[in-house]
Amino acid sequence: MLTVAPEMNDFFETLEKAARAEASVLIRGETGTGKELAARAIHQLSRRDKAPFYAVNCASLTGEMLASELFGHVRGAFTGAVRDRKGLFRLADQGTVFLDEIAEMPLDIQARLLRVLQEREFVPLGGSEKVSIDVRVVSATHVSLRDAADANKFRRDLMFRIRVLPIFLPALRERTGDIEALAFHLIGEFSKSEGDFAIEGIEADAFDALVSYDWPGNVRELRNVMEYAVVMTDGPIIGLDALPPELRGEAPPNQKGSPAPSEVERMRRALTRAQGDREQAAEILGMSRSTLWRKMREANLSWPRAKRH
Ligand SMILES: Nc1ncnc2c1ncn2[C@@H]1O[C@H](COP(=O)(O)OP(=O)(O)O)[C@@H](O)[C@H]1O
Ligand SMILES: [Mg+2]
Structure with missing residues (x-):
């Protein structure tokens, strides 16, 4: 993790202490501030660094899928469960499980997770034998869990369990030193x-x-x-004209109509780099998959899909 900003001192101090501890860590910060990177750093600096690190995004799976992703299932536990699945808590034995967007976890899975964390053992879906686990849980959220708990969307008892060590990651606009340092670092990378x-x-x-x-x-x-700027610049010095419209203080072109040619070009480039994988392309572009889908339709842009491996 690259940083030079003094606003990050507290963050790193807490991160190092948290890495040496065993208690559950909750990383709070806006999207894109580096929460997943921080979770990996905690794992690497911890005693568990030789064991696996697994990340799961709680917002991207439905309740049943998330439960089986985390806790596994035995063959025949439900329709479509054609073989045993270990689940991340067992695969990450002795290591770390990173629960991203924890506030989005469905309430029934929250109840299961709480029980697993309390008892350190559980029975996989459809199974009959208990399995013991030894994993460290690091979670992340961009919303306040306290607010989610007040709105009855998050269990208060689980909140206390997983935020023993809260760490706050400041937004990029609050650490301008890092904008400069990261911009030059990224220019080097993309050049x-x-x-x-x-x-x-x-x-x-x-x-x-x-x-x-x-x-x-x-x-x-x-x-x-910065990737856009490196591609768009006509000379060795990046000028204002090589930055995307939102940075030049302009509204993004054609909000409603079809995307501007430069945007279509960006989408093409992202799709090429992602080899047709929509999710990855959307990630490169910093937009959701549904936005990419909509923009591709508006631009009448078709693209072969990635082959699944
Ligand atoms: N301090 C940093 N130094 C270098 N790269 C960073 C830093 N913070 C974030 N990134 C990069 O920014 C992107 C978003 O980071 P990520 O950890 O996925 O954010 P979040 O989980 O908070 O949404 C990733 O490509 C990550 O490598
Ligand atoms: Mg993330």
Whole structure:
């Protein structure tokens, strides 16, 4: 994790202490601030670093799928369960399980998770024998769990279990030193894969635009913007005209109509890089899969799908 900003001192101090401990960690921060990266860092700095690290996004699976992803099932436990599945809690034995977007976890799975964390053992779906587990749980959320609990969407008892050590990751706009450091780091990274010539710097007005922008998508969005800039620049110095419209203070073009040619070009490039994988392409573009789908339709852009392996 690259950082130079003094606003991150507290974060790293807490992260190092948390890594040495065994208690559950909850990382709070806006999307793209580096929560998953931080969870991996905690694992790598911990005594569990030789054992596996598994990440699961609680928002991306339905209740039953999430339960079987976490706790496994035995063959025939439900329609479609054609063979045994171990589940991440067993696969990550002695290691760390990272529960991303924990606030989105359905309530019935929350109840199961609480029981597993309390008893350190559980019976897989459809199984008859208890299995013991030894895993460290690190969770992340971009919303306040307390608010989710007040709205009866999150169990208060589970909240106390998983946020023994809360860590807060500041938004990128609150650590402007990191905007500069990361921008140059990313230029170096993307120049290797994308650039036609060595990039030597950023013009003053483009730099001001980077620093004063709000960065709602945080470091993830900065990555996308710097990749865009490296591709779009016509010379070794990145100017304002090589930055995407939202950084130039313009509204994104054609909000409702069809996407602008530059945006279609970005989508093409993302789809090429992702080899047709929509999810990965959407991630590269910093948009949701449904937005990508909609924009592709508006632009009348068809693309072969990725072959699943
Ligand atoms: N401090 C950092 N240094 C380098 N890369 C970072 C940093 N923070 C985030 N990133 C990158 O930004 C992207 C988003 O980070 P991620 O951990 O997935 O964020 P979150 O889980 O909070 O949405 C990733 O590509 C990650 O590698
Ligand atoms: Mg994430």
